Amino acid sequence: MSRDVAIVAFAQSDHRRHTDDLSEVEMVMPVLHEVQRRTGLKAADIGFTCSGSSDYLAGRAFSFTMALDGVGAWPPISESHVETDGAWALYEAWVKLLTGEADTALVYSYGKSSGGSVRDVLTRQLDPYYLAPLWPDSVALAALQAQALVDAGDTDEPALAAIAARSREDARTNPHAQLPGARPQGGYAVRPLRTGDCPPVGDGAAAVILAAGDRARELCERPAWIRGMDHRIEAHSLGVRDLTDSPSTRLAAERAGAFDGPVDTAELHAPFTSQEVVLRKALRLDDSVRVNPSGGALAANPVMAAGLIRLGEAAARIHRGESDRALAHATSGPCLQQNLVAVLEGETRAR
Amino acid sequence: MPAAAPPPEALRAPLVVEFPFTRSLGPVQSAFLTGLRERTVLGVRTEAGGVLVPPVEYDPVTAAELRELVEVAPTGTVTTWAWNPEPRRGQPLETPFAWVLVRLDGADTALLHALDAPGPEAVRTGLRVRIRWAAERSGAITDIACFEPYEGDESTREREPAPHEGGFEEPVTGIVAPARLDYTYSPGRAQTRYLHGLAERRTVGERCPSCAKVYVPPRGACPTCGVATTDRVEVGPRGTVTTFCIVNIKAKNLDIEVPYVYAHIALDGAGLALHGRIAGIPYDEVRMGLRVEPVWSEDGRYPDHYRPTGETDADYDTYKELL
Numbered sequence: 001m002s003r004d005v006a007i008v009a010f011a012q013s014d015h016r017r018h019t020d021d022l023s024e025v026e027m028v029m030p031v032l033h034e035v036q037r038r039t040g041l042k043a044a045d046i047g048f049t050c051s052g053s054s055d056y057l058a059g060r061a062f063s064f065t066m067a068l069d070g071v072g073a074w075p076p077i078s079e080s081h082v083e084t085d086g087a088w089a090l091y092e093a094w095v096k097l098l099t100g101e102a103d104t105a106l107v108y109s110y111g112k113s114s115g116g117s118v119r120d121v122l123t124r125q126l127d128p129y130y131l132a133p134l135w136p137d138s139v140a141l142a143a144l145q146a147q148a149l150v151d152a153g154d155t156d157e158p159a160l161a162a163i164a165a166r167s168r169e170d171a172r173t174n175p176h177a178q179l180p181g182a183r184p185q186g187g188y189a190v191r192p193l194r195t196g197d198c199p200p201v202g203d204g205a206a207a208v209i210l211a212a213g214d215r216a217r218e219l220c221e222r223p224a225w226i227r228g229m230d231h232r233i234e235a236h237s238l239g240v241r242d243l244t245d246s247p248s249t250r251l252a253a254e255r256a257g258a259f260d261g262p263v264d265t266a267e268l269h270a271p272f273t274s275q276e277v278v279l280r281k282a283l284r285l286d287d288s289v290r291v292n293p294s295g296g297a298l299a300a301n302p303v304m305a306a307g308l309i310r311l312g313e314a315a316a317r318i319h320r321g322e323s324d325r326a327l328a329h330a331t332s333g334p335c336l337q338q339n340l341v342a343v344l345e346g347e348t349r350a351r
Numbered sequence: 352m353p354a355a356a357p358p359p360e361a362l363r364a365p366l367v368v369e370f371p372f373t374r375s376l377g378p379v380q381s382a383f384l385t386g387l388r389e390r391t392v393l394g395v396r397t398e399a400g401g402v403l404v405p406p407v408e409y410d411p412v413t414a415a416e417l418r419e420l421v422e423v424a425p426t427g428t429v430t431t432w433a434w435n436p437e438p439r440r441g442q443p444l445e446t447p448f449a450w451v452l453v454r455l456d457g458a459d460t461a462l463l464h465a466l467d468a469p470g471p472e473a474v475r476t477g478l479r480v481r482i483r484w485a486a487e488r489s490g491a492i493t494d495i496a497c498f499e500p501y502e503g504d505e506s507t508r509e510r511e512p513a514p515h516e517g518g519f520e521e522p523v524t525g526i527v528a529p530a531r532l533d534y535t536y537s538p539g540r541a542q543t544r545y546l547h548g549l550a551e552r553r554t555v556g557e558r559c560p561s562c563a564k565v566y567v568p569p570r571g572a573c574p575t576c577g578v579a580t581t582d583r584v585e586v587g588p589r590g591t592v593t594t595f596c597i598v599n600i601k602a603k604n605l606d607i608e609v610p611y612v613y614a615h616i617a618l619d620g621a622g623l624a625l626h627g628r629i630a631g632i633p634y635d636e637v638r639m640g641l642r643v644e645p646v647w648s649e650d651g652r653y654p655d656h657y658r659p660t661g662e663t664d665a666d667y668d669t670y671k672e673l674l
Contacts (some may be wrong), residue, residue, distance in 0.1 A: 020361040023539025025390065026571040045579050059368045059534035068569060072577025115366075116534040120439060124530060128372055129380055130405045130492050131463060133528050135441035140450045143433030144463075151431065190450070191434035191471055233526060235411035239452050239461030240403065242630045 005097045006216040006223030007208050007344065009038040010312035010319075015178040015204035015300035018114045022203075024053075024063050028110045029070035035106070037218045039209050043072035046209070047102025050085030050093045052109035053304050055122050065136060067110060078102065085109065086308030087269075087340050089332030090208060093228055097212045104215060110205035111267045111304040117203050118303055125333065127236060139198055139272075141334040143190035145243040146274035150192055152244045155277045163186050163273040164196040164298055168171040171295025178202045178300040199271040204302030206309045224315035224326075224344040228256035231330075231340035238335060246282040249329065249339040253283055256341045258327050263343070265290045265317055265326040267310040271297040275336055279329060283341075289327075293317070307331060311342055318346040362543045363413055366536040372528040377408040381524055382420055382517035387494035390484050393515055394423045394458050396649055402512055404458035405492075421512035423457035430454050430461045432478075434471040440531075443497050449474045453498055456579030457512035465497040473500065490523030500639035541571035541580060548585075549653050554645075556621055558582040564622035581667040590642040590657070591665040593674050594624075612637045616657055617673040624673050640664035 011034035019027055037041060049071055053064045060066075064081050073079060086109020093105035113121075119137035126132045133344050142282040149155045159320050164185060171177035178200045185197030185320045207220070216223040232248035232255075253259060276291070285291060292298075297306045307330025312326040321338040323346065330340040377383065379395050381407050386393045395406035396419040404423055409416060433450045435442070442448075443465035451474075452461035467483065468474050481501035482647035488494035494612050537544065541557055545568045548555035556565045559573035565584045566573065573580055595614035601607075612634050615624035630646070642662040645654035 020537040021540060021543075023542060023571050026539050026541070026579070029572055029577070032577065056532070059366055059532060059536070066570060069572040069574035070577055072573075074575040100533040105673060116532055120441075121532055123441075124532070128374055128528055129376070129384070129526060133441075133492050133526075134443055134464065135439060136450060136463060137439055138441075140433055140435055144401060144431045144450055144452060147433055147476070188434065188436060191436070193433075237403075237405065237407065237411065237460065239405075239430075239454075239464055240411050242425065341447070 003098055003100065003212045004216070004225055005094055005210055005212050006220065006225045007311065007315035008216050008220035008223050009035040009155045009209040010206070010316045011035045011038070011304045011344070012176050012206040012305070012309055012312060014176050014206045015202045015302050017178065017200070017202050019203040020114070023066070024058065024060070024110060024112055025067045025070045027112065027203065028067050028108060028205045031205050032070050032106070032108060035207045035209045038138055041104060041209065041219070043077065043245050046104050046106045047078065048082065048093055048096045048105040049077055050089040050096075050105065050107050052082045052084055052089035052308065053111065054083055056124055056226050057118065057303060058112040058115045058128060071106070084332050085304050085306065085330055086206065087311055088231065088332070090210070090308060091229060091231060091340060093210050097210055100146055105210040106207065107210065107308065108205065108207035109305040109308045111302040113201050113303050114203050118150065130237070138334065139192045139193060141238065142198075142272040142274065143193045144238070145335040146192050146197070146272065146280070148243040149274050154244055154281070155274060160197050160273040163276050163325055167292055167296050167298040170293055171299030174294050176204075180295070180299065193272060193274065197273040197299045199301035200299075202300060202302055204305055205299060206305045206312055208308065208312050208315065218332075220319065222319055222321060222346050224318035224346060227341065227343040227345050228258070229342040230255035231338065232277050232342060233338040234336070241335070243335055244278065246278050246336050249279060249282040249336065249341060250262060252339050252341040253327070256343050258283065258341055258343050261325065263289055263325045263327045265293065265314060265323040267294060267296070267309045267326065267328045268292055268315040269297055269307045269330045270305070273298065275331070279334060283327065283329070307340065314344050318344055321346070361537055362546055364536045366534040367531065368534065369529070369531040372530060373525060374528065375525045378524065379406045379408045379417060379420070381522050382519070384490040384492070384494075384526065385519040385522045387492070388488045388490040388523065389486075389519055390425070392423050392425055392455060392482070393420050393470045393517060394512060395419060396421055401459040402457060403460050404455050405462050420517040421457065421614045422515040423455045424507040424510065425455070426507055427453040427455035427458070427480060428482060429466070429474070429476055429478040431476055432466065432474050434474065442491070448497065451480070451498060453605075455481055456507045457510060462494055467499050491526055539571055541569040544583065545569055550651070552647055552651060553585055554587045554618060555583050555585050558584050565620060566623065567618060567621040567625055584620060586620035587645070589614045589642060589644045589660055590618035590621070591670050592629065592637065592639060592643060592668050593617050594639060595629065595637055610634045615641045615659070616643060617670050626653060628656040629658070630656045638664065640667060640670070
């Protein structure tokens with residue numbers, strides 16, 4: 001059986017450096033209500049719910065169960081959770097809809113990094129034998145990748161600065177962005193990466209609704225049909241990988257059908273400027289493709305939601321008629337360890 | 352109480368999450384980490400003939416089980432680097448250093464560690480380096496204190512790694528990796544209001560605008576309706592024991608004699624029961640329906656426990672929906 005599944009609604013919070021005034025559920029609830037309002041669906045109408053988050057960010061065990069309070073999960077709903085970016089929750093929901101077990105799905109994710117030090121928190125996802133005891137933080141690992149790119153002649157500091165400036169200029173039109181507008185690159189965080197090459201640390205949430213077939217057409221004027229989606233992972237050890245390339249992204253893109261035809265838009269989850277260089281190479285994107293019109297993760301990077309937001313932003317452009325075929329990418333882990341690629345399409349508009 | 356009262360100042364408190372991860376080692380990891388203790392660096396040969404350092408139990412390409420150990424040199428070449436001007440807690444050096452990936456002589460892959468160098472101008476890709484061993488070694492990646500620049504014997508550079516049995520006296524079979532993360536906890540809107548209420552010795556729940564249930568303590572949302580709780584409702588102070596258990600195991604760091612009673616208590620006006628300890632009555636006389644009231648802690652910030660009020664027990668029908 002083959003079914004077409006589409007993203008029919010997307011909402012995100014304003015991404016902020018601090019949200020001390022809000023608990024996680026208080027931060028998540030408004031975006032849940034917004035996608036429900038846009039589709040007219042209530043909790044009881046939704047066939048499957050899947051979320052993505054990590055308890056390590058805020059240091060609260062089982063915090064995702066508290067966030068579920070915002071869904072309206074009683075009487076019991078069909079529900080699942082992934083301890084990673086919400087893009088992978090969307091993948092799980094997509095598969096659930098493809099099986100025919102549900103016709104609609106709610107996917108949401110959130111990250112409240114402000115309570116801790118996300119650079120240090122992310123060291124805990126590393127190999128516990130050979131890496132974690134050294135506490136190599138996320139910026140340091142990205143900087144090793146950036147230097148490898150510089151050594152290979154793939155980029156240089158001015159090119160990275162241009163990526164930072166373009167992303168934040170584009171974010172001026174994104175009302176949810178944390179860093180709208182270009183700003184000085186600043187000093188070295190970990191050389192060769194400057195502060196401007198790094199994503200902002202902040203809190204935020206996002207939600208999408210998926211629907212299958214005619215249900216999608218009922219809920220959305222121009223659904224963003226998921227034509228393909230795949231995710232792949234690199235070898236575990238950084239020293240085994242060629243950090244200047246991303247074969248996992250390329251393979252996921254092939255399997256998602258990204259190379260079967262041109263895309264007009266790409267929302268890439270590249271928290272560091274240097275990672276956009278790797279992804280452009282892996283995805284063979286040339287200057288004809290509009291990359292990260294939202295500003296991308298350099299303008300707002302709520303960890304665990306930033307990947308889902310790439311899918312949501314790409315879908316929203318199709319909803320608005322600003323894109324006909326878009327690529328969305330999400331990443332997880334150090335130096336683009338794991339990568340997800342989706343291809344979204346809008347149906348040809350009536351003239 | 353008006354729902355539109357201005358939000359109180361957000362509460363904040365330090366929160367430390369600290370845990371030792373105790374992990375067992377596979378045979379290859381055990382040989383590698385024991386080798387570091389003995390100042391010997393081992394790699395593992397893959398099916399394709401390459402040498403992985405640090406070694407792993409399974410081939411990252413073919414997933415084949417790997418067991419063929421070889422010894423590589425303590426000298427090597429930097430394959431990429433990054434200058435860290437502000438070392439963070441737990442990192443290998445306390446003074447500015449370079450993160451490096453180093454391909455040791457005889458290996459085909461690179462190991463992540465720190466390089467002690469005077470400044471970024473002293474570091475480049477291709478730099479020759481050697482291991483500086485830690486003075487005290489226990490069989491861990493930190494037995495390598497760091498790398499240091501090395502201009503010396505180049506004869507090891509192209510040498511084929513020698514086979515190694517991997518046998519050592521008293522091999523390490525596990526690691527204990529301590530982890531500590533520091534947070535600032537902020538409880539959010541609903542719980543901040545609740546905690547401010549407790550400080551005034553009042554228990555204030557929040558009502559769901561949809562189903563009218565009063566949540567104590569409030570967490571900000573009605574889990575049944577999925578909407579924000581809004582109206583603040585003072586409940587109690589008295590309540591009813593809906594169910595209870597007798598605790599016979601003394602908890603660590605808890606200065607309470609066993610046995611004691613831990614109960615679900617439905618405060619008057621609350622839509623669900625909260626947890627609390629019952630005291631002021633022999634443990635074997637506590638019963639469902641017992642009427643209780645809070646006894647506040649010495650600093651008055653929360654109920655330390657609940658004690659009997661002396662009222663007649665509540666009728667089962669009055670609390671059966673709150674069980």
